Amino acid sequence: LTASVLDDDARRCREAGMDEVLAKPLSLATLRTALLRWLPQAQGQSFEAPVQEAVADDGEVLPDLATLQQRYGSRAVAEQLRDSLLQASEGDLAAVQRAVQAGDRETAALHLHRQAGGLGAIGATALAGQANALVERLQDATETDPASLFVAVTAFVARLQQQLQRLAH
CATH class of the missing domain: 1.20.120 (Four Helix Bundle (Hemerythrin (Met), subunit A))
Structure with a gap:
């Protein structure tokens, strides 16, 4: 997790061997998706699909x-x-x-x-x-x-x- 959202920082993290970079603050849906992607899953265990996250950015408008x-x-x-x-x-x-x-x-x-x-x-x-x-x-x-x-x-x-x-x- 990082507070930096610069593309160059994320690239350097990946080059250093990190599997994924998540920028803070992150939503529960984003964290859940990342965890499901990287955690080993028990055989036969199913997970419901992650809820689609609302888009907070509407062009030039602050999210309410x-x-x-x-x-x-x-x-x-x-x-x-x-x-x-x-x-x-x-x-x-x-x-x-x-x-x-x-x-x-x-x-x-x-x-x-x-x-x-x-x-x-x-x-x-x-x-x-x-x-x-x-x-x-x-x-x-x-x-x-x-x-x-x-x-x-x-x-x-x-x-x-x-x-x-x-x-x-």
Whole structure:
């Protein structure tokens, strides 16, 4: 199990001899499927087919509480993930906004990277990908037009804040 979801990390784990890489947090259905794949099965013992997992990522939309509950199997876990994301996002997005206003690309990238991790953890992979793309641009020394970059970061933060407000209610 790993908190890292980078393809390169998974490749290195497989090259080191690992049979499978599971990214945290993982759903019960994903864990069950992996266990059934790798655990020796008693002869003649049958297992019911794993329940298909709901897709938590709907393009550019955060999963709602019901989707998180279905994915992770528990309302308490879903609420904890939601609350953790909301709390971390408040500080990180405020820090991104302050950094943008100060023209501080490094700090903006740091906090946007943290935000991408939180988004990926709840299954909002499209939003995490957008955040990571902005992080790469912020870290790219050849990006010569910081004004347009900061506009893109500000627009992303505003869209994300709206979705976080919906998730909170």
